[in-house]
Amino acid sequence: MDARSEDLHVVNRVKALLGEEGYAQAFAPIEEASGLPNAAYWSPEWLALERERVFQRSWVFAGAEAEIPEPGDMKPVEIAGAPLIIIRDQEGAVRCVHNVCRHRGARLLREPCNRSSITCPYHAWNYGLDGRLRARPHFSGPDKIDRFENGGGEKLDLVAARAETWNGCIFVNLSGDAEALEDWLAPLLRRTKGYDLSSIRWAGKLDFEVRANWKLVYENYMEGYHVFALHPKLLKFAPMNVRWSGEWDAHVFYNDYVFPELQEGRGDSLPHYPGLSEDDARRGLWSLCFPHFAVEVFPDQFTVLVSYPVAPDLTREELHIFLIGEAAICDEHRNAREAVFSMWDDLNREDLGVLELLQQGRLSPAYDGGRLSPHWEGPTHQFGRLLIEKIIST
Ligand code: FES
Ligand SMILES: [Fe+2]
Structure with a gap:
């Protein structure tokens, strides 16, 4: 779908969910307008649109820096429906990675903790605090360990999300743009x-x-x-x-x-x-x-x-x-x-x-x-x- 027909597609989805009248109300002068129609508060499809088109494309507050003060502190968070981890790395910088293993897709972290690395609970793939793959025990056969000095590259390292801090607040922008x-x-x-x-x-x-x-x-x-x-x-x-x-x-x-x-x-x-x-x-x-x-x-x-x-x-x-x-x-x-x-x-x-x-x-x-x-x-x-x-x- 090209960009123009994608835009038209989204407008049509919005109008289908809100109704022509509900859509028009949002743009009417306050004296005549009403609030958003009920569907905007109850529809799972509408929430999916909000996640995909609003929360993923905006800056979203992901927590306070003080919640992860020490190197190795990490905390699972969920933004726009996506599981993520905010991490204080070895250098003291705040990072954010998607909370999902690059092997079979297990969620990696359930609770806040302090660790020197992240090990997947399923087959123990091990990632550094920078999200890069470090080791895969038994992956290539019994008692063999694949080690990665410089990470596994874009198909194997944890997927990073854009994260920035401001006066102790951590913000994440999933779309990156x-x-x-x-x-x-x-x-x-x-x-x-x-x-x-x-x-x-x-x-x-x-x-x-x-x-x-x-x-x-x-x-x-x-x-x-x-x-x-x-x-x-x-x-x-x-x-x-x-x-x-x-x-x-x-x-x-x-x-x-x-x-x-x-x-x-x-x-x-x-x-x-x-x-x-x-x-x-x-x-x-x-x-x-x-x-x-x-x-x-x-x-x-x-x-x-x-x-x-x-x-x-x-x-x-x-x-x-x-x-x-x-x-x-x-x-x-x-x-x-x-x-x-x-x-x-x-x-x-x-x-x-x-x-x-x-x-x-x-x-x-x-x-x-x-x-x-x-x-x-x-x-x-x-x-x-x-x-x-x-x-x-x-
Ligand atoms: S799903 Fe994570 S190591 Fe297999
Ligand atoms: Fe109030």
Whole structure:
């Protein structure tokens, strides 16, 4: 298939799944538009399109560098449905390889571990931390060992995936042809230039299983409209009248507010960013680098929220909490740190029930994507449009 007929083919697949009307809604003005149709939340074919056309071709957050701090540390991850391993190699660099043996295709690693090499659990092919094949015992006959001083070449070494790091965050791009990572992050960095992001230190993570489509997590994340109904403590911190809808700048969503005073878990007892302006010391901001790298910045933290689709109605969500400076992750601040973790745990659990309801509501043939608030939900609508544009883009 040539490139033009491939494009047409994708557009036709999108329209077949969403319907002409559902497709057109994504491009309608917010006053008339509805959200994405139910199929975008339930269809396995739609999820396959998202994996193949969005997650594989974008930068995706794959974990924190602090999760693999020492040479030989490795961790299995799954991105766009593909099993991968992130590895700290002997030189201290972060690498990513596909988590599949080049012999019969066994998955190599199940759990995070520290090893000097990777041995396949099936016939014990052995690979170095650089992914290159090192040895194949008995492959050429009993008691013979094939050894490879310089790896086995492109048919035998583990397949590498493009991986880069930024301030302790590891990003992977499976297609290998996404823009430079710094260009992808640029709109976020423009909005956070008052914050010394080189000072962020990983303090740990929270894991959630969400019985809803991954998009619902972000659609909910963007809008402050539901805060008065779901989040009493957050509402006290930042009432409805300091909130606005936020806006997209290219593929990056941005929203913020100025809060009246600090709160436990939000800036009140941990170190703040060095040299933070008075304005930013009273600001809460959150941002989403499409498709899934969301961050929330308070004066004392940089929290990363990422969702990984497992199935149309199941999402794995991780919150990686970065605090400011080495002292923040040492013993002296243990209690304040725990307050940040429980703030996030409570807040996120307040959302989980509603996310499930949104997923279940999308089983109803009486739901057509709904009516959106032009005041609050323009960016939510635009998220759907960006998704379709990315899927049909060349
Ligand atoms: S499948 Fe890995 S060595 Fe055989
Ligand atoms: Fe919420």
